[in-house]
Amino acid sequence: MLTSRYSKPEFNPYGDNAPDTGDELWAAPTAAGPLATRMSLPGSKSLTNRELVLSALADAPSRLVAPLQSRDTDLMVAALRQLGTGVESVTGADDVPDLRITPGELLGSTTIDCGLAGTVMRFLPPVAALALGPTTFDGDAGARRRPMRTTVTSLRALGADINDDGRLALPFTVHGTGRLAGGAITIDASTSSQFVSGLLLSAARFDNGLQLRHEGARLPSLPHIEMTIATLAGRGVTVESAAVGEWTVAPGPIRGAEVAIEPDLSNAAPFLAAALVAGGSVTITGWPATTTQVGADLAELLPLFGATVSHDGGSLTVTAGDGIRGVDLDLSTGGELAPNLVALAALADSPSTITGIGHIRHHETDRLAALAAEINGLGGQVTELEDGLRIEPRPLHGGVWRSYDDHRMATSGAIIGLAVPRVEVENIGTTAKTLPQFASLWRSMIAGPAEARL
Known part of the structure; x- marks a missing residue:
């Protein structure tokens, strides 16, 4: 069992088959400056x-x-x-x-x-x-x-x-x-x-x-x-x-x-969150005017963290504000957005409480325990609640971020890595579950003003 740096060493969703991460680590890029990116995403x-x-x-x-x-x-x-x-x-x-x-x-x-x-x-x-x-x-x-x-x-x-x-x-x-x-x-x-x-x-x-x-x-x-x-x-x-x-x-x-098929709006979450972390703006093209996708809630959720959101025709743009604010959220209708928003909250200037997400313990991994273990392992302070997480921001340091074969855990590690040097995400390839191009799109976003297309 991997216990060396985790606040909850008993949590090991791999059971007795913990992976050897030595050859599977992805150096999460750190943002060198504000973003100015337009990108399209594949279908939902x-x-x-x-x-x-x-x-x-x-x-x-x-x-x-x-x-x-x-x-x-x-x-x-x-x-x-x-x-x-x-x-x-x-x-x-x-x-x-x-x-x-x-x-x-x-x-x-x-x-x-x-x-x-x-x-x-x-x-x-x-x-x-x-x-x-x-x-x-x-x-x-x-x-x-x-x-x-x-x-x-x-x-x-x-x-x-x-x-x-x-x-x-x-x-x-x-x-x-x-x-x-x-x-x-x-x-x-x-x-x-x-x-x-x-x-x-x-x-x-x-x-x-x-x-x-x-x-x-x-x-x-x-x-x-x-x-x-x-x-x-x-x-x-x-x-x-x-x-x-x-x-x-x-x-x-x-x-x-x-x-x-509409673009996958939940897969837009890490890219739009990146604007708040690195500064600048990220635009997702092909954003539907009406949709049943829970990712559409990002247009209302990200302003709570301090972003400005604007629509221009079929595009949605998120622009950073003066910082990242802590939030109190009930995410019972949008639990799949929680991992990326928790990562954002770990970089905020004040505490956050995100609840209504007890059911995400039963997703690809126990996401509540996994998020607490990984953020705390980098120096953070996250407390598990019965139905959510309490995040109290602390200065974070580099280290290995385990993905637990969970695509949303992997993208959450990438968000942390934008602001924290030397974060290494184990098995970034697990993002192929819903977005095989994640790593290349992420690098393109950070590289500078560009339009990433698939």
């Missing part, structure tokens, strides 16, 4: 994977325009192909590949590699229940620690046969019969909104549709459920909600469609 992972699932379940072919190409989306494409869906890369505008998806008969008798992708491990078991034959789901070592109880128990309640040897976690096998009864169920989705989205995406294909109710603690990341409902509406599927935490989907067809 959340939208790409939702539209891929709907395309596989549709009654006609679909085309996704400018979808994200990353590890998570590649895993989704591979999984759908294994289940009998045709997915073909075709040339799109400006030579950016599009995807043509042709639905086919869903067949099991295969094994799905989920990697660490929550969208694969939670969106595809309902699809596998509609396939004919057994489908086994497994993934990276970290995937076996991610909560899956609700996926397994909810599908069983809807009529699926699942063999998990009592684990209620990966690996498990869905024995599909080509159909699923569906009906009314109550679930606890306190640890992830993906449990709700996974059921809603396939619900129109269930014999009796779905009447779904959430019962438990607060429901995190509601914007992601709203995103799911919006993508379904675009395919002709109506989701009725008589009350918060209740959803009804009638059985019926899912339309094929041509869908343009």
